[in-house]
Amino acid sequence: xxxxxxxxxxxxxxxxxxxxxxxxxELLAKPxxxxxxxxxxxxxxxxxxxxxxxAAEQVKSVCQQFKLPSQVRATAISFFRKFYMRYSxxxxxxxxxxxxxxxxxxxxxxxFMSITTxxxxxxxxxxxxxxxxxxxxxxxLEFTATVxxxxxxxxxxxxxMQTVLDTFDRTELCSIHDKAKSLIVDxxxxxxxxxxxxxxxxxxxxxxxxxxxxxxYMAQSMDGPNTSLDRLLTLIHGCxxxxxxxxxxxxxxxxxxxxxxxxxxxxxxxxxxxxxxxxN
Amino acid sequence: MYTKDKKVGEGTFAIVYVGRQAETDRKVAVKMIxxxxxxxxxxxxxxxxxxxxxxxxxxxxIELLDVFVADGNINLVLEFLPSDLExxxxxxxxxxxxxxxxSWLLMMLRGVHHCHRNxxxxxxxxxxNMLLAPDGQLKIADFGLARAMALTPYERMTPTVVTRxxxxxxxxxxxxxxxxxxxxxxxxxxxxxxxxxxxxxxGQTDEEQLEITFKALGTPLxxxxxxxxxxxxxxxFSTPRHPAPTRQQLQELFSAASDAALDLMCxxxxxxxxxxxxxxxxxxxxYFRDAPAPTRTTELPKKS
Numbered sequence: 061x062x063x064x065x066x067x068x069x070x071x072x073x074x075x076x077x078x079x080x081x082x083x084x085x086e087l088l089a090k091p092x093x094x095x096x097x098x099x100x101x102x103x104x105x106x107x108x109x110x111x112x113x114x115a116a117e118q119v120k121s122v123c124q125q126f127k128l129p130s131q132v133r134a135t136a137i138s139f140f141r142k143f144y145m146r147y148s149x150x151x152x153x154x155x156x157x158x159x160x161x162x163x164x165x166x167x168x169x170x171x172f173m174s175i176t177t178x179x180x181x182x183x184x185x186x187x188x189x190x191x192x193x194x195x196x197x198x199x200x201l202e203f204t205a206t207v208x209x210x211x212x213x214x215x216x217x218x219x220x221m222q223t224v225l226d227t228f229d230r231t232e233l234c235s236i237h238d239k240a241k242s243l244i245v246d247x248x249x250x251x252x253x254x255x256x257x258x259x260x261x262x263x264x265x266x267x268x269x270x271x272x273x274x275x276x277y278m279a280q281s282m283d284g285p286n287t288s289l290d291r292l293l294t295l296i297h298g299c300x301x302x303x304x305x306x307x308x309x310x311x312x313x314x315x316x317x318x319x320x321x322x323x324x325x326x327x328x329x330x331x332x333x334x335x336x337x338x339x340n
Numbered sequence: 341m342y343t344k345d346k347k348v349g350e351g352t353f354a355i356v357y358v359g360r361q362a363e364t365d366r367k368v369a370v371k372m373i374x375x376x377x378x379x380x381x382x383x384x385x386x387x388x389x390x391x392x393x394x395x396x397x398x399x400x401x402i403e404l405l406d407v408f409v410a411d412g413n414i415n416l417v418l419e420f421l422p423s424d425l426e427x428x429x430x431x432x433x434x435x436x437x438x439x440x441x442x443s444w445l446l447m448m449l450r451g452v453h454h455c456h457r458n459x460x461x462x463x464x465x466x467x468x469n470m471l472l473a474p475d476g477q478l479k480i481a482d483f484g485l486a487r488a489m490a491l492t493p494y495e496r497m498t499p500t501v502v503t504r505x506x507x508x509x510x511x512x513x514x515x516x517x518x519x520x521x522x523x524x525x526x527x528x529x530x531x532x533x534x535x536x537x538x539x540x541x542x543g544q545t546d547e548e549q550l551e552i553t554f555k556a557l558g559t560p561l562x563x564x565x566x567x568x569x570x571x572x573x574x575x576x577f578s579t580p581r582h583p584a585p586t587r588q589q590l591q592e593l594f595s596a597a598s599d600a601a602l603d604l605m606c607x608x609x610x611x612x613x614x615x616x617x618x619x620x621x622x623x624x625x626x627y628f629r630d631a632p633a634p635t636r637t638t639e640l641p642k643k644s
Contacts, residue, residue, distance in 0.1 A: 067458060072394050131491070167384055168391060170487050170497075175380045191381040195412070198382065203407045203414070205391040211491055212459065 068257060072204035077142065079254050091148040100323040102150060106316045109308040111144050114154040116249045116307055122162045125181060128171055130245045135207040136165035137248035139197065146200050150323055152193070159185055160193040168205040209253075210244040210262035217262060221277050228273055236273055240265040243303065250305045256295075264299035342408070342417055344370050353383040353484075358420060361405075368405060369421070373414040385484035390416065392460055392483040400451030402471060402481040421479055423643050425530070426467035429537055433644045438598065440641055441534045442627065443634035444470075447478035448527050453619035455480070456520040459489045463501040465526035467533060476637035493517045502526060504549050505539050509560070510613050512550040514572035521613035524622065528608025535594050535601070550577050557611060558584025565612035600627040 068074055079087065092104045102110070115137045123133040139161040143152075163178055175187040198205070218237040222230060243265040247253070252261050266274040275293075283289040308316075344357035348369075357370045373386045393404035393416070406417040425444065428434055448470060455462055463485040471479045485501050497518060499511045508525035510518050532540035541556055543549030550573065554560075559581045562569045569575070585593075587602075594602060604627040607617040617625075628634070 064457075070395075070397055129495070163381075164387075167382070167387055172380075172384055194381045195375060195414075198387075198414075199409060203390050204394050205387060206395050215491055 068208070071208060072202075072206055073208050074257075076202055076204055077254060081255065084251060084254050087145045091144065091146060091151070095148045095150045098323065098327060100319060100326055102148075102316065102320060102323065106319070107144070107149050109312060110149055110154065110316045110320070111141065112249060112305060113308055113313045114158050115140050116246070116305075118154075118158050119162060122159060122182070126162075126166075126173065126178070128162070128166060129169070130241070131209070131211065132162070132165050132169045132171050134209045134211075134245050134248045135169050135205075136162045138207045138253060139165055139201060141248075141254075143197060143200050149320060150327075153320070153324070156185070156189055156193060157197070160190050160197050163190055164194055164197055164205075168207075207253075208258045209248070210258045210265060211241060213259040213262040214240055214244060214265065217266065217277070220281065221273070224280050225273060225277055227276065233273070236266065236270045239269040243268060247303050249307075250302055252299055252302050255302070256299045260296060260299050261303070263296045264303050267296055267300050268303055342368060342370055342406075342415075344372075353378075353386045354416075361417070367420040369418045371416040371418060373416065375413050386414070388486055389482070389484045390414070392486045393418075395458060396455065396460070396483070398451060398454040400447045400478055400480060401454060402479040418481075419473070419479070421471035421473050421481070423472045424468045425470035425472065425478070425534075427643050428472070428641065429467055429533060431643055432537070434641045436534060436537075436641065437632070437635065438596070438601065439632040439635040441531070441601075442632070443637065443640055444478055444534065445527070445531050446623075446628060446634050447637075448480070448530065449619050449623050451478070451480040452520075452523050452527060453623060455486075456489075456523070456619055460486055461489055461520060462486050462523050464503060465523055465530065466503045466506045467530055470530070472640075472642075476640040476642075478637075489519065490517060504546060505542050506530065507549065508613065509550065509553055509611050510571065512546065512553065513568070513574050513577075519613060520618065521616045524608050524616055524619060525613075527622075528605055531605050531608065532594070535597055535605075554582045556585065557609065558582055560611040565615075568612070598627075598630070600625070600630045603627065 088108060089104045092102070092107055095101055119133055119137050119140065123136065140154075140158060143157055143161065144154075159178070159182055163173075163175070166173060175191060179185050179187045179190065214237065218233065221228070221233055225233070228236075240262070244261060247261060247265065252264070256264070263274065263278065266277070278292065278296075279289060282292060341362045342359050343362065344359045346358045347355060348358050349356040353374055355372045355374070357372065359368055359370045360366065361368055373383070373390075375382065390404075390407065393402070394407075397403070402421065403419045404416060405419060408415050408417070448465075452462065452465065460483075462480065462483065464482055465480070469480065469482045471481045473479060487497070490497060494517075496516045499514045499516065499518070502508070502511060502522060506526040506529050508518070508522040511522055529540050541549065541552050543552045554577060559578060560568050561581075569578070590602060590606070591597070594605070597605070604617075604622060604625045607625070608622060610616040
């Protein structure tokens with residue numbers, strides 16, 4: 061008998077893009093080490109801050125501009141973060157990788173728009189720049205484009221909670237669901253998607269939004285002879301603590317961006333992301 | 341590494357070669373995706389195909405063995421499957437027994453059940469997408485139109501999917517939200533075609549397809565299918581009203597079909613998608629428990 065958990069373990073998300081905490085830390089730091097030493101080179105810390113900022117604020121603003129569904133935003137952030145597990149922002153500037161991720165995520169999630177429509181509305185972005193990077197992006201993703209997110213399990217929990225929890229009325233549960241939904245989409249910026257399953261993330265989001273409802277629901281429907289509620293709760297709490305990330309301040313971002321521009325200028329790169337694919 | 345020995349087909353977004361895996365000498369199909377020919381970058385069809393095949397691993401779904409890049413093109417390495425169900429259906433020298441048809445339907449249902457369990461709609465099931473391995477295994481191919489199931493009924497979906505003859509009535513009437521029931525309909529129609537050996541509902545245009553469907557199976561009424569009158573194309577086709585066929589009429593048309601076979605087919609092509617069986621239910625149908633048992637895959641008829 062193949063269980064749903066077995067199915068998830070066969071997904072590319074689990075096989076290729078799920079890690080332990082240590083593995084993830086190593087992956088995030090590695091691209092920075094591959095860049096030749098330079099006095100203006102960004103530190104791992106600075107790179108991560110910049111990536112976080114782009115993943116959170118910039119993806120959101122581009123997605124809002126084109127009224128793209130939250131599923132596309134979640135997938136775009138996931139693609140963006142995966143790209144920078146292989147390359148440094150000093151190799152490919154996030155300014156161009158970001159719209160490429162949104163454009164490609166829109167295709168992968170059935171929300172296609174033409175490249176001209178897309179670029180016409182974005183300042184300083186040429187169709188050729190994005191189309192050149194699209195292939196590199198897909199290759200860097202190891203040709204996997206399925207991003208499972210917590211929205212599907214959340215929807216299941218939401219339906220289930222309406223029958224299990226009689227202490228909360230439907231309006232309350234709707235509001236819990238809506239808040240948890242936006243939390244799940246925002247959580248793609250954090251590391252949880254590389255460390256936990258979509259179901260665990262959905263539960264952690266419910267816990268963050270309304271601890272009482274989540275705890276009651278879990279106690280009533282997930283405790284049994286074959287499951288350990290305590291163990292599950294510990295796991296969910298671990299996930300919850302990493303769900304929301306602190307974004308760098310505007311000043312910090314400005315400082316890092318400036319440094320990155322000077323790095324590009326000084327190393328003689330003609331501009332962001334015009335360099336050819338690295339061969340190794 | 342792989343060799344590309346012979347070009348066997350060319351579509352809008354790919355060229356297919358027969359080749360071999362160098363280490364094992366295994367025969368494979370290499371599908372080379374055209375990368376630089378499209379104004380909007382990588383083709384959606386190609387992205388979907390790769391995206392879904394990467395996730396689907398099942399004995400009744402074509403296996404993606406590898407993806408590699410050569411000369412800036414994406415190459416998909418797929419298992420080599422020399423024939424398909426359409427070739428067999430058209431080959432009048434091959435006789436199908438009830439047990440053979442049961443075996444093929446079972447494999448189709450298992451493959452589609454796996455897709456639906458993974459929240460994937462295939463949206464283009466038809467006999468020539470049912471490929472046959474040399475050992476008789478049936479493998480569902482071509483995920484170029486596939487998509488994830490909608491999360492909520494509010495997500496708008498395009499109704500212009502599935503090859504016309506296998507297109508469910510809700511799609512023909514322009515539904516903007518639909519479920520795995522569209523794939524079940526296609527399988528029901530393929531099942532009918534296995535029995536008839538000719539396409540069951542073969543319309544020449546989309547409009548004619550809906551007419552033929554209603555003529556064969558009855559015009560659905562809002563009292564039988566709640567909300568059907570709200571579908572965009574319903575009004576145009578609601579008159580003249582065709583009566584549903586009687587059991588006797590169906591028995592005459594499908595003269596060799598057992599009662600259990602007819603029951604299962606009818607449950608797969610119920611007009612109202614909510615009442616149509618799911619793949620889980622279809623797999624539990626009496627048809628699969630009744631004698632004769634499905635033919636073993638290695639003993640299934642092959643193209644002459």
